[in-house]
Amino acid sequence: xxxxxxxxxxxxxxxxxxxxxxxxxxxxxxxxVWLYSFAELRGVVDMEVTGTLSNYARALDPLYLEVFGxxxxxxxxxxxxxxxxxxxxxxxxxFATPRWRPVLLLLVILPFWTNLLIRTYALIAVLRVRGFANxxxxxxxxxxTTLLSLLGLGxxxxxxxxxxxxxxxxxNTAVIIxxxxxxxxxxxxxxxxxxxxxxxxxxxxxLDLGAxxxxxxxxxxxxxxxxxxxxxxxxxxxxxxxxxxxPDLLGGTDSQMIAxxxxxxxxxxxxxxxxxxxxxxxxxxxxxxLALRAVFARNAGGL
Amino acid sequence: xxxxxSTQRTFSGVSRRSFLAGTGAVAxxxxxxxxxxxxxxxxxNFYNWDTYIGETTLDDFEGETGVKVNMDLxxxxxxxxxxxxxxxxxxxxxxxxxxxxxxxxxxxMLVKLDHAKIANIKNVDPSFLNPAFxxxxxxxxxxxxGSIGIGYRKSRVKSVPDSWKxxxxxxxxxxxxxxxxxxxxxxxxxxxxxxxxxNESDPAVLEKVADMLIxxxxxxxxFAEDNGQDLLLSGEVDLTMEWxxxxxxxxxxxDDISYAVPxxxxxxxxxxxxxxxxxxxxxxxxxxxxxxxxxxxxxxxADFIQYATPNAAAKALMSDEYRNNPAIFPTxxxxxxxxxxxxxxxxxxxxxxxxxxxxxxx
Amino acid sequence: xxxTPIGPLEYTRRTxxxxxxxxxxxxxxxxxxxxxxxxxxxxxRNIVWRGFTTKYYExxxxxxxxIEAFVNSLTIALLSTVIxxxxxxxxxxxxWRFRFPFKAGYEGAMALPIVIPEICMGVAMxxxxxxxxxxxxxxxxxSLSAIIIAHVSFSFPFVAVVVRARLAGxxxxxxxxxxxxxxxxxxxxxxxMVPFMRPGLVAGALLAFTLSLxxxxxxxxxxxxxTVTFPVKVYxxxxxxxxxxxxxxSTVLIVLTVVLTGIALWMQFRQEKKSS
Numbered sequence: 030x031x032x033x034x035x036x037x038x039x040x041x042x043x044x045x046x047x048x049x050x051x052x053x054x055x056x057x058x059x060x061x062v063w064l065y066s067f068a069e070l071r072g073v074v075d076m077e078v079t080g081t082l083s084n085y086a087r088a089l090d091p092l093y094l095e096v097f098g099x100x101x102x103x104x105x106x107x108x109x110x111x112x113x114x115x116x117x118x119x120x121x122x123x124f125a126t127p128r129w130r131p132v133l134l135l136l137v138i139l140p141f142w143t144n145l146l147i148r149t150y151a152l153i154a155v156l157r158v159r160g161f162a163n164x165x166x167x168x169x170x171x172x173x174t175t176l177l178s179l180l181g182l183g184x185x186x187x188x189x190x191x192x193x194x195x196x197x198x199x200x201n202t203a204v205i206i207x208x209x210x211x212x213x214x215x216x217x218x219x220x221x222x223x224x225x226x227x228x229x230x231x232x233x234x235x236l237d238l239g240a241x242x243x244x245x246x247x248x249x250x251x252x253x254x255x256x257x258x259x260x261x262x263x264x265x266x267x268x269x270x271x272x273x274x275x276p277d278l279l280g281g282t283d284s285q286m287i288a289x290x291x292x293x294x295x296x297x298x299x300x301x302x303x304x305x306x307x308x309x310x311x312x313x314x315x316x317x318x319l320a321l322r323a324v325f326a327r328n329a330g331g332l
Numbered sequence: 333x334x335x336x337x338s339t340q341r342t343f344s345g346v347s348r349r350s351f352l353a354g355t356g357a358v359a360x361x362x363x364x365x366x367x368x369x370x371x372x373x374x375x376x377n378f379y380n381w382d383t384y385i386g387e388t389t390l391d392d393f394e395g396e397t398g399v400k401v402n403m404d405l406x407x408x409x410x411x412x413x414x415x416x417x418x419x420x421x422x423x424x425x426x427x428x429x430x431x432x433x434x435x436x437x438x439x440x441m442l443v444k445l446d447h448a449k450i451a452n453i454k455n456v457d458p459s460f461l462n463p464a465f466x467x468x469x470x471x472x473x474x475x476x477x478g479s480i481g482i483g484y485r486k487s488r489v490k491s492v493p494d495s496w497k498x499x500x501x502x503x504x505x506x507x508x509x510x511x512x513x514x515x516x517x518x519x520x521x522x523x524x525x526x527x528x529x530x531n532e533s534d535p536a537v538l539e540k541v542a543d544m545l546i547x548x549x550x551x552x553x554x555f556a557e558d559n560g561q562d563l564l565l566s567g568e569v570d571l572t573m574e575w576x577x578x579x580x581x582x583x584x585x586x587d588d589i590s591y592a593v594p595x596x597x598x599x600x601x602x603x604x605x606x607x608x609x610x611x612x613x614x615x616x617x618x619x620x621x622x623x624x625x626x627x628x629x630x631x632x633x634a635d636f637i638q639y640a641t642p643n644a645a646a647k648a649l650m651s652d653e654y655r656n657n658p659a660i661f662p663t664x665x666x667x668x669x670x671x672x673x674x675x676x677x678x679x680x681x682x683x684x685x686x687x688x689x690x691x692x693x694x
Numbered sequence: 695x696x697x698t699p700i701g702p703l704e705y706t707r708r709t710x711x712x713x714x715x716x717x718x719x720x721x722x723x724x725x726x727x728x729x730x731x732x733x734x735x736x737x738x739r740n741i742v743w744r745g746f747t748t749k750y751y752e753x754x755x756x757x758x759x760x761i762e763a764f765v766n767s768l769t770i771a772l773l774s775t776v777i778x779x780x781x782x783x784x785x786x787x788x789x790w791r792f793r794f795p796f797k798a799g800y801e802g803a804m805a806l807p808i809v810i811p812e813i814c815m816g817v818a819m820x821x822x823x824x825x826x827x828x829x830x831x832x833x834x835x836x837s838l839s840a841i842i843i844a845h846v847s848f849s850f851p852f853v854a855v856v857v858r859a860r861l862a863g864x865x866x867x868x869x870x871x872x873x874x875x876x877x878x879x880x881x882x883x884x885x886x887m888v889p890f891m892r893p894g895l896v897a898g899a900l901l902a903f904t905l906s907l908x909x910x911x912x913x914x915x916x917x918x919x920x921t922v923t924f925p926v927k928v929y930x931x932x933x934x935x936x937x938x939x940x941x942x943x944s945t946v947l948i949v950l951t952v953v954l955t956g957i958a959l960w961m962q963f964r965q966e967k968k969s970s
Contacts, residue, residue: 030790030791030792030793031791031792031793032792032793032794033792033793033794036792039791039879040788040792040794043784043787043788043791043792044784044788044792046780046781046784047781047782047784047785047788047850047854048800050781050846050847050850051803051804051847054822054843054844054846054847055806055807055847056803056806057822058815058818058819058821058822058847059806059810059815059818061818061821061822061825062814062817062818062821065821114718114721117711117714117715117718118714118715118718120705120711121705121711121712121714121715124704124705131963133715135955136719136722137722139726139952140722140723140725140726141904142904142907142948142951142952142955143726143729143944143947143948143951144907144908144910144924144925144928144944144947145908145910146910146925146928146929147729147928147940147944148725148726148729150729151725151726151728151729152725154725154728154729154732155724155725155728161724161728162724210721210722210725213718213722267808267809271811271812273813288811288813291811291813291814292813295813295816295817301817304813304814304817305814305817308810308811308813308814311811312806312809312810312811312814315809316802316809319805319809
């Protein structure tokens with residue numbers, strides 16, 4: 030890496046465009062909202078930046094902290110589930126034949142190229158009472174009942190008198206399913222990148238030395254893929270923390286997340302200063318998560 | 333609130349097809365700007381709810397006046413308000429609901445209408461000409477109106493739901509009921525159920541309603557994002573709070589669905605035609621509003637979207653089936669017991685939002 | 695055909711692994727398949743199957759608003775992808791090549807568009823364009839400028855991240871060798887750096903394209919009277935009723951993105967084959 034003073038003209042040539050863009054079209058708009066978070070409402074639309082901290086004080090009310098906490102839990106569970114589901118998938122892709130590898134990778138990314146809203150509605154069509162998940166279950170139920178009556182056990186009605194569809198939608202589980210569905214590629218891709226670089230002879234060595242597959246996995250594969258696990262976790266955790274469409278569309282009466290509250294401030298509550306304060310608190314929280322990663326990375330590097 | 337009855341709208345936007353024409357028109361507009369009707373470019377930007385206009389209304393208007401209408405869509409009043417709040421990005425005619433008209437008047441976001449340019453005001457039912465939210469109709473003219481009530485599946489209820497109790501304060505249909513995810517409307521109807529005025533602003537009463545909803549929460553399946561009719565149709569819920577037009581939609585598709593306004597009364601709403609401040613084509617906007625209030629044009633719209641029209645001349649042209657449908661035109665009893673929402677200022681909205689957050693978090 | 699026994703590291707050939715993979719793909723694809731299947735369903739409501747029809751494709755293709763929104767979205771996605779890729783690549787180069795004061799702060803600022811809640815960014819853009827008095831009613835495609843600017847702002851940091859990851863594997867000696875052989879800085883950049891960055895550029899561009907095509911919230915707040923985009927249009931359509939027409943239009947979009955990506959991947963594949 031060279032010092033910027035050694036190649037001033039190249040430095041400016043490369044850096045000027047993106048910097049001007051970032052400042053003009055991102056930091057400047059963002060500053061406006063940041064200033065709003067220190068503003069007070071005057072009438073219906075007017076805001077006056079008075080430097081007040083009252084918006085932040087309101088945001089730290091236990092009520093909102095609880096919503097923050099719940100969002101953290103939702104995002105945390107989503108990250109955990111994505112990791113558990115995504116790890117075997119990434120592993121399978123890495124150890125697939127070279128011909129299959131790009132195909133499998135593409136298959137993981139493909140759903141992610143459909144509009145989020147449309148994907149969520151499609152998920153509703155699968156999960157609702159009269160949706161495909163239930164139709165499939167009902168089919169299995171009918172087959173098994175037929176089988177049971179063929180076996181002469183029909184009269185006991187072991188599987189109930191009629192099929193009771195599962196209520197899969199409009200609860201917190203549906204929100205988690207939806208969040209995992211939306212964010213899984215973000216977990217698989219970094220895991221894949223990390224596992225691909227893994228030196229396979231290390232696993233072989235562990236197996237040769239008598240370790241079980243499971244033990245080799247836990248003591249060799251997992252520690253060596255830690256950077257991938259961490260970046261995957263970050264890439265899932267952050268957007269999951271800020272999602273509002275999924276809880277809105279799939280959640281029940283108990284599924285409110287902080288981004289729903291933020292969205293309302295900019296819409297129905299018409300309280301932009303408070304919405305801005307909540308947004309920035311959410312961003313500070315995200316930065317804390319990123320800082321945590323930096324600490325982890327440093328520790329991992331030190332090993 | 334949801335507006336639709338969809339087959340397919342047939343109007344066309346400007347963009348590429350008339351790109352060159354548009355450029356020419358802009359140039360012309362620049363040259364003659366500010367010289368009144370004749371000089372205004374033949375374009376109108378209409379910001380409307382989806383499927384909330386007659387099938388050929390926009391084309392007919394263009395045929396009559398030569399003014400091309402671009403229609404853009406918003407999904408709820410909050411979106412409309414948020415979008416215009418920081419400045420009008422170029423809309424000429426908008427369709428806000430009554431309490432938002434009030435809010436926008438307070439925020440100086442609407443232009444005073446020149447009644448002299450809207451001769452068809454004479455067609456409007458006189459009872460709509462002096463509403464509390466806009467006395468003397470200075471800023472708004474009525475477009476459509478309706479009620480809020482309970483949509484239900486006949487075969488799954490023991491009797492017609494004649495009280496908000498089934499949704500707010502009972503476990504009779506636990507897990508099979510939906511309320512709207514509209515904070516102020518849900519709390520207002522709750523006030524109504526407890527015997528208070530719809531626009532009750534006493535924090536103690538609102539807290540009481542919120543507590544009732546927290547207690548009721550385990551019985552409620554979902555606060556529906558304005559898709560209650562779909563939930564009803566797909567069997568996800570058996571009773572839902574919804575706007576009349578939405579339920580009317582699915583009633584046409586499923587005989588087992590019906591609509592009732594509870595005896596406590598509910599909320600009456602009115603969507604209006606307004607011109608936002610900074611509208612680039614105010615002359616065309618007046619001409620367009622006048623056109624919509626025309627008897628025939630109004631009847632064509634009402635016939636297509638099946639909402640209650642405040643246009644007496646248009647209503648006279650409609651079928652009996654439309655005029656006597658209680659799901660379109662509320663009965664006199666309902667009207668007597670119902671109220672319209674009024675805009676109550678920032679403190680009220682903040683309180684409502686806080687209570688809503690509390691209900692969601694409890 | 696004699697099958698070789700499964701080796702200890704051939705995880706993908708193990709049954710449980712295959713089942714996991716299958717289950718995941720079922721989970722990922724069931725909704726998409728449903729969506730595509732229902733675009734051929736002869737019923738206005740997406741609830742039960744009522745027979746095969748292609749009429750919703752005809753309807754979707756005959757819906758001039760939808761087509762217009764579609765074209766708007768693609769135009770926005772293409773233009774913003776080009777700008778975002780250039781800016782993102784430059785950012786990656788800057789961060790990779792130079793040491794400069796406040797670099798950590800610069801990197802932090804770059805990360806902001808990735809972590810900011812969408813609604814907050816949407817409102818920021820709305821307020822910004824209103825404050826500077828961005829002209830409205832411009833002829834197409836200039837009327838899309840505000841949306842394009844907003845899209846570039848949220849997507850180019852993603853491109854930067856991807857390209858920078860690629861650059862981390864660059865062998866500096868290659869550039870130095872070229873320079874020693876008398877190549878100008880510009881030649882080194884164009885003939886050595888750019889080809890090396892290409893996979894990163896392709897991946898970054900694909901990401902930017904998808905982000906742009908998918909975005910609803912920020913677009914909503916930056917769109918004007920004659921700039922409806924596909925997600926905004928779909929959003930209002932599905933809010934009013936989930937018609938098969940939306941499914942048909944989305945299916946077209948899916949097929950389109952799959953074909954585009956297929957071409958991009960194939961081109962990249964050919965490139966790599968040639969270079970190796």
